[in-house]
Amino acid sequence: xxxxxxxxxxxxxxxxxxxxxxxxxTDKEGYAGTEACLVCHxxxxxxxxKSRHGVVENDKGRGWKGQxxxxxxxxxxxxxxxxxxxxxxxxxxxxxxxxxxxxxSCHKNQATHSGxxxxxxxxxxxxxxxxxxxxxxxxxxxxxLMRDFSEKSPAALARLPIAATRPxxxxxxxxxxxxxxWAAFQRPHTHPVAQGAMSxxxxxxxxxxxxxxxxxxxxxxxxxxxxxxxxxxxxxxxxAFEHAPVRMEGCSACHxxxxxxxxxxxNRAEVSHVxxxxxxxVPAASNRSGTLGTVATGFHDLRLPAYRNCTTCHTKVHGxxxxxDLLR
Amino acid sequence: MKKLSxxxxxxxxxxxxxPAKPVAENPLQMQSDIGYRMLTGQHGNINTYRSVVxxxxxxxxxxxxxxxxxxxxxxxxxxxxxxxxWGDPLNSLQLNAExxxxxxxxxxxxxxxxxxxxxxxxxxxxxRLGASSYATSQSWQDTxxxxxxxxxxxxxxxxxxxxxxxxxxxxxxxxxSPLVLDENSYPAASRIDTGYTVFRGGMRLETELxxxxxxxxxxxxxxxxxxxxxxxxxxxxxxxxxxRQLSLGDSxxxxxxxxxxxxxxxxxxxxxxxxxxxxxxxxxxxxxxxVRFNESARxxxxxxxxxxxxxxxxxxxxxYANQPRTAGGLTLEIRPFSRLRIIDxxxxxxxxxxxxxxxxxxLDGRALNPVNSNDRLVLRQNExxxxxxxxxxxxxxxxGGHRYxxxxxxxxxxxxxxxxxxxxxxxxxxxxLAGFIYRPFSKLTVNGETEVGRGDQTFFxxxxxxxxxxxxxxxxxxSEAWQFNARFTRVNNANPAPGVNLNFRNQQANLTVQWTRKxxxxxxxxxxxxxxxxxxxxxxxxxxxxxNIYRDNAHTGTLxxxxxxxxxxxxxxxxxxxxxxxxRPSRYYQPLMRLRVPVASGMGLLAEWRNVSxxxxxxxxxxxxxxQFTIGLRISH
Numbered sequence: 008x009x010x011x012x013x014x015x016x017x018x019x020x021x022x023x024x025x026x027x028x029x030x031x032x033t034d035k036e037g038y039a040g041t042e043a044c045l046v047c048h049x050x051x052x053x054x055x056x057k058s059r060h061g062v063v064e065n066d067k068g069r070g071w072k073g074q075x076x077x078x079x080x081x082x083x084x085x086x087x088x089x090x091x092x093x094x095x096x097x098x099x100x101x102x103x104x105x106x107x108x109x110x111x112s113c114h115k116n117q118a119t120h121s122g123x124x125x126x127x128x129x130x131x132x133x134x135x136x137x138x139x140x141x142x143x144x145x146x147x148x149x150x151x152l153m154r155d156f157s158e159k160s161p162a163a164l165a166r167l168p169i170a171a172t173r174p175x176x177x178x179x180x181x182x183x184x185x186x187x188x189w190a191a192f193q194r195p196h197t198h199p200v201a202q203g204a205m206s207x208x209x210x211x212x213x214x215x216x217x218x219x220x221x222x223x224x225x226x227x228x229x230x231x232x233x234x235x236x237x238x239x240x241x242x243x244x245x246x247a248f249e250h251a252p253v254r255m256e257g258c259s260a261c262h263x264x265x266x267x268x269x270x271x272x273x274n275r276a277e278v279s280h281v282x283x284x285x286x287x288x289v290p291a292a293s294n295r296s297g298t299l300g301t302v303a304t305g306f307h308d309l310r311l312p313a314y315r316n317c318t319t320c321h322t323k324v325h326g327x328x329x330x331x332d333l334l335r
Numbered sequence: 336m337k338k339l340s341x342x343x344x345x346x347x348x349x350x351x352x353x354p355a356k357p358v359a360e361n362p363l364q365m366q367s368d369i370g371y372r373m374l375t376g377q378h379g380n381i382n383t384y385r386s387v388v389x390x391x392x393x394x395x396x397x398x399x400x401x402x403x404x405x406x407x408x409x410x411x412x413x414x415x416x417x418x419x420x421w422g423d424p425l426n427s428l429q430l431n432a433e434x435x436x437x438x439x440x441x442x443x444x445x446x447x448x449x450x451x452x453x454x455x456x457x458x459x460x461x462x463r464l465g466a467s468s469y470a471t472s473q474s475w476q477d478t479x480x481x482x483x484x485x486x487x488x489x490x491x492x493x494x495x496x497x498x499x500x501x502x503x504x505x506x507x508x509x510x511x512s513p514l515v516l517d518e519n520s521y522p523a524a525s526r527i528d529t530g531y532t533v534f535r536g537g538m539r540l541e542t543e544l545x546x547x548x549x550x551x552x553x554x555x556x557x558x559x560x561x562x563x564x565x566x567x568x569x570x571x572x573x574x575x576x577x578x579r580q581l582s583l584g585d586s587x588x589x590x591x592x593x594x595x596x597x598x599x600x601x602x603x604x605x606x607x608x609x610x611x612x613x614x615x616x617x618x619x620x621x622x623x624x625x626v627r628f629n630e631s632a633r634x635x636x637x638x639x640x641x642x643x644x645x646x647x648x649x650x651x652x653x654x655y656a657n658q659p660r661t662a663g664g665l666t667l668e669i670r671p672f673s674r675l676r677i678i679d680x681x682x683x684x685x686x687x688x689x690x691x692x693x694x695x696x697x698l699d700g701r702a703l704n705p706v707n708s709n710d711r712l713v714l715r716q717n718e719x720x721x722x723x724x725x726x727x728x729x730x731x732x733x734x735g736g737h738r739y740x741x742x743x744x745x746x747x748x749x750x751x752x753x754x755x756x757x758x759x760x761x762x763x764x765x766x767x768l769a770g771f772i773y774r775p776f777s778k779l780t781v782n783g784e785t786e787v788g789r790g791d792q793t794f795f796x797x798x799x800x801x802x803x804x805x806x807x808x809x810x811x812x813x814s815e816a817w818q819f820n821a822r823f824t825r826v827n828n829a830n831p832a833p834g835v836n837l838n839f840r841n842q843q844a845n846l847t848v849q850w851t852r853k854x855x856x857x858x859x860x861x862x863x864x865x866x867x868x869x870x871x872x873x874x875x876x877x878x879x880x881x882x883n884i885y886r887d888n889a890h891t892g893t894l895x896x897x898x899x900x901x902x903x904x905x906x907x908x909x910x911x912x913x914x915x916x917x918x919r920p921s922r923y924y925q926p927l928m929r930l931r932v933p934v935a936s937g938m939g940l941l942a943e944w945r946n947v948s949x950x951x952x953x954x955x956x957x958x959x960x961x962x963q964f965t966i967g968l969r970i971s972h
Contacts, residue, residue: 165895170398172419190862204425240531245658247690270456287872
């Protein structure tokens with residue numbers, strides 16, 4: 008019994024250690040207080056206090072009452088005395104790790120950041136302030152502190168529709184780094200991202216997920232139930248007769264989701280070529296490399312117009328409720 | 336310390352002074368852009384224009400937004416409304432209301448028209464001289480996809496946060512879809528009517544130590560799509576059968592699919608000690624569907640099973656499908672010392688789909704024995720990833736690791752395939768991961784990563800097997816005015832197994848330059864991309880192995896310039912171009928010019944010219960060109 012108790016205590020120890028009450032920050036040395044900050048940074052400070060972050064200034068529970076500026080920027084006494092920038096943490100100029108450590112001291116264990124560890128942004132050290140700005144955010148509280156990229160590069164506005172919609176502002180910010188994704192959306196057949204009807208975050212979670220490419224916005228989607236079904240719910244099924252690649256490889260098995268010169272954003276120029284690459288009728292010689300769905304084209308004479316587009320007959324390529332050959 | 340004391344004294348003096356009378360901030364702020372769009376110079380295929388761009392003529396409410404922050408109200412601290420593109424087929428509305436630490440409510444509505452009629456996608460009669468449907472698609476849609484969601488978060492920012500949500504996605508409209516009957520397919524009018532509604536609720540716990548979200552949800556869905564043919568329709572079959580031409584007369588096909596979907600999910604992040612972060616997720620769902628199918632067809636129909644012609648066929652079917660799924664993941668980030676970060680991640684997903692259908696047919700009033708058929712799909716997929724990140728110095732981080740994917744799947748074998756009713760696929764792939772992040776000084780960042788994978792079992796012929804992928808990115812801020820971004824990616828994939836012989840390459844190189852001065856700002860972006868794939872297939876007529884080669888070599892460029900004119904007017908011009916060669920040579924140009932001129936306090940003029948044109952060498956009949964002129968007024972309050 009004692010062994011069990013000891014084991015349980017040992018297992019719980021790290022949790023208990025983490026749960027220990029925080030050291031009273033107000034007692035720390037070197038903190039000047041918000042009022043002192045406002046002497047020089049009045050406009051910035053007042054705008055901050057009105058923002059969502061302003062709650063830190065007056066909320067006792069957060070431990071920064073009267074010191075909200077220093078909750079992010081660190082102790083400011085030395086900075087105030089010397090009036091030199093090097094004595095205060097500037098998140099934009101600091102290394103990503105320093106900047107993120109500051110932000111994550113409050114935001115780490117939040118629902119929004121539950122996939123952060125697996126996220127590619129965290130992996131390549133893209134700091135929170137690369138996309139968010141506490142003091143110079145887009146004036147829209149529904150876009151939480153999103154950096155206004157067009158402020159830095161007004162020419163980027165030309166990439167937006169004449170009336171900049173919220174999705175367009177998000178896309179503008181994402182594509183300031185992911186320019187090749189923007190290029191893909193300049194192809195004729197795409198999702199309506201350039202028109203401002205959708206944005207990158209409709210499909211990707213910039214805070215990170217365990218899915219490849221940061222796909223899917225919540226834990227409620229899986230490889231076999233991709234986030235695409237959020238809008239394309241008619242493809243969700245379940246179908247009595249599933250088309251296996253939809254479940255096993257997702258929509259990108261056949262579609263170039265960012266944009267394509269091919270109709271229906273297919274990843275090949277013609278429908279039949281999309282299908283024939285798997286349904287090739289060429290069985291693999293070795294069972295170890297045996298692939299699914301190889302034999303299917305049967306007696307179809309591909310010279311006949313009727314067989315030129317597989318979807319002319321196999322209309323239910325995403326899955327059929329009725330027919331095992333996906334004909335209806 | 337003296338300076339700080341001085342500042343504190345000044346601060347106290349300032350605060351002791353008689354406060355200046357504050358300028359009352361208007362609690363209501365509004366902005367709206369109203370305009371009118373004209374289309375001129377239209378040429379080419381207007382249906383393609385609608386399929387690709389779909390912006391029409393007429394008055395538009397381009398955008399409106401309003402924020403109300405009442406000085407005193409117990410209902411909310413802030414209320415926002417934002418709408419865009421009203422009058423266009425891509426419109427949206429968003430409402431947000433919030434009371435700090437009490438509630439946050441978000442409503443979003445989106446209405447996206449989906450018009451798609453491209454003969455090159457689905458016209459088997461394409462190329463037939465004299466065919467009346469030369470330039471029409473046999474699979475097109477003119478639908479409205481509406482999506483709305485209402486989310487309510489209670490006590491945001493507090494320790495316990497209950498949340499509720501409801502969302503709906505519907506697709507309704509008309510179109511044409513092939514009605515397939517035994518040996519022919521007939522383009523028929525279709526009515527699309529599908530819907531999916533999900534309800535969810537749960538609780539979040541957020542503390543400094545951990546976050547836990549528990550969610551329970553359920554959904555209902557329906558698919559009431561129907562097909563109707565009222566004319567004499569000879570379909571896509573040119574040849575006759577036993578001297579008779581197949582045809583279809585009055586016919587209907589009705590789907591009545593309903594279903595429900597229950598799911599549970601849990602999401603946990605925990606930081607028990609300073610050197611460990613843990614993230615775990617769990618998801619279980621069990622969607623089910625029930626199907627009722629009804630079909631009535633008249634015409635000259637070949638019933639292949641008994642090789643006879645019938646004039647009337649009626650079919651009824653009932654069936655169901657059930658798809659339980661369990662997925663989970665666990666990720667650990669361990670920092671044994673300050674320079675080292677180790678990430679270990681596991682992902683597991685198990686699902687299967689079981690479906691069954693009972694199909695009854697009556698031919699010319701005579702009932703056949705019902706046919707029962709069922710299907711099963713099983714997927715088990717697992718991934719384990721181990722990565723270590725090491726800070727060699729403040730400026731350089733290197734990382735390396737290993738990824739292992741394994742799993743198995745079971746699907747129904749194609750009816751003509753020998754070897755039994757089921758076939759099995761396996762996944763077994765190891766890959767090595769490596770990369771670096773180099774930041775020699777704050778204005779230059781370079782990072783690169785590569786993954787080299789080798790496998791001996793994969794699910795599909797096109798799946799990743801023996802692959803190498805590489806990404807290289809750089810960002811350099813030369814000065815306040817100049818910034819450069821470059822990006823290079825390459826993916827090679829091969830499956831050397833005899834009978835597969837896949838060879839796939841995808842390469843992209845991108846350079847972006849930004850130049851920003853007080854009065855002028857320019858952004859230029861160029862992307863060169865190349866896709867090549869070679870994968871053979873057996874021609875079912877000649878029984879020869881034919882190569883299926885796909886190439887796409889594209890140049891994409893965007894140029895945007897913004898000029899600040901006197902009196903706060905701005906002139907913006909630029910646009911984008913896309914040009915590709917290969918299997919489907921295409922060009923797509925979108926130049927634009929835009930002028931914004933403030934004319935009075937809170938009022939400004941907007942004007943835009945945009946030219947959209949597309950052409951494809953092999954599908955010249957799908958080319959189009961349109962000039963869009965939009966003029967508008969921005970009113971701010």
